[in-house]
Amino acid sequence: MNQHGQRGGDHGHREGHGHGHGDDLDWAAMADMLELEGETLIPYVRQALAELRHLDPHRVLDIGSGPGVAACRLASMFPEAEVVAVDGEPELLARAEQRAERLGVRLRTRQARFPEDLAELGPADLVWSAQVVHHVGDQQDALRRLAALLDVGGVLAVVEGGLPPRWLPRDLGFGRPGLQERLTVAMAEGFDRMRAELPGSVAVVEDWPGMLRAAGLTDVRSRTFLVDLPAPLAEGPRRFVRRSLERHRAASDEFLDAEDLATLDRLLDPADPAGVDRREDLFLLTARTVHLGRRPAL
Numbered sequence: 001m002n003q004h005g006q007r008g009g010d011h012g013h014r015e016g017h018g019h020g021h022g023d024d025l026d027w028a029a030m031a032d033m034l035e036l037e038g039e040t041l042i043p044y045v046r047q048a049l050a051e052l053r054h055l056d057p058h059r060v061l062d063i064g065s066g067p068g069v070a071a072c073r074l075a076s077m078f079p080e081a082e083v084v085a086v087d088g089e090p091e092l093l094a095r096a097e098q099r100a101e102r103l104g105v106r107l108r109t110r111q112a113r114f115p116e117d118l119a120e121l122g123p124a125d126l127v128w129s130a131q132v133v134h135h136v137g138d139q140q141d142a143l144r145r146l147a148a149l150l151d152v153g154g155v156l157a158v159v160e161g162g163l164p165p166r167w168l169p170r171d172l173g174f175g176r177p178g179l180q181e182r183l184t185v186a187m188a189e190g191f192d193r194m195r196a197e198l199p200g201s202v203a204v205v206e207d208w209p210g211m212l213r214a215a216g217l218t219d220v221r222s223r224t225f226l227v228d229l230p231a232p233l234a235e236g237p238r239r240f241v242r243r244s245l246e247r248h249r250a251a252s253d254e255f256l257d258a259e260d261l262a263t264l265d266r267l268l269d270p271a272d273p274a275g276v277d278r279r280e281d282l283f284l285l286t287a288r289t290v291h292l293g294r295r296p297a298l
C-alpha cells in the first residue's frame with residue numbers, strides 16, 4: 001500500500017502469463033496475500049457496511065472482488081439480494097466461491113475485465129469497488145462506468161485512499177530509526193510508477209468526491225475507517241505484516257539504502273528474536289476511505 005493506503009511498488013509482477021488485465025500484475029499469484037489482507041483489514045469493511053445497513057438492495061456488485069472477503073460480507077448483510085463478485089481472475093473468483101460455501105452465504109461470481117466489460121454487468125442498487133479504480137488507466141472514466149451500472153437511487157461505494165499502514169515501532173533497537181516512514185515513501189514511488197505504466201494512464205486530480213460528482217452522482221460523502229490492531233498481533237495479522245515486508249524487500253532495492261535493506265533482512269529472519277515472527281511490539285494501524293455517491297433521478 002502507498003501513502004494513500006493503496007498498494008504500490010510491492011506488486012507481484014507477471015512473467016509472461018499473458019492473461020492480464022492490461023497491466024502486468026499477476027493477481028492470481030497474489031491470491032493468498034489478497035485473502036490475508038482482506039481478512040486482516042475486515043474491520044474497515046464492517047464499519048463501512050454499517051453505514052449502508054439502511055439499504056435494501058436487490059442486486060449488489062463487488063467490482064474487483066479478488067478472493068471475495070468483502071463480497072461475502074455483503075452477501076451475509078443482504079441475504080435477500082443477488083450479490084455478485086466480479087473480477088478478471090478466475091482463480092480469485094474460485095476462491096470467492098469456496099469462501100462463500102464455507103461461510104454459508106449466497107454469492108454469485110462473474111469474470112469481467114475493466115473497464116471494457118463493465119457496461120454488461122448492471123443494473124445494480126449497490127456497487128462496491130475497493131482498491132480497484134487506481135488500477136485502471138483512466139480513473140474518471142472508470143468511475144463514470146461504475147456509476148452507469150446503478151439504477152436510479154442506487155449507491156456507489158469506492159474505496160480509495162486513507163492512511164498508510166504502520167506496523168513497526170519508530171526505533172526497532174537496531175538500524176536507523178524511522179524505517180516505517182521510508183517504506184511509506186518507497187511505496188508511494190512504486191505506486192506512481194505503477195500508475196504511469198498502466199495502459200491509457202491519464203493524470204487526474206485525485207479528488208475522489210469531486211470525481212464521483214463528475215461521474216454524475218449526488219449526495220457524495222467520504223468516510224474514513226480505522227483498522228487498529230494493537231500489539232501483540234495475532235497470527236493472521238502477523239503473517240500479513242511479514243508478507244508485506246517481504247514484498248517491500250523484493251521491490252525496494254532502488255528505494256532504500258543498504259542499512260535499511262539490512263534492517264529488513266533482519267526483520268525477516270525467522271531465527272532472529274528481533275524479527276517480525278517473534279517480536280511482541282508489532283502492531284497494525286491503518287485507515288481506509290470509502291467514497292459514497294447516489295445516482296439521482298434524471
Ligand SMILES: C[S@@+](CC[C@H](N)C(=O)[O-])C[C@H]1O[C@@H](n2cnc3c(N)ncnc32)[C@H](O)[C@@H]1O
Nearest residue numbers: 021027064065066087088089113114130131135
Ligand atoms: C487490489 S485488489 C482488491 C481486491 C479487493 N477488492 C480488496 O479490496 O481487497 C484488485 C482486484 O481487482 C482485480 N482487477 C484489477 N484490475 C482489473 C481489470 N482491469 N479487470 C478485471 N479485474 C481487475 C484484480 O484481479 C484484483 O482481484
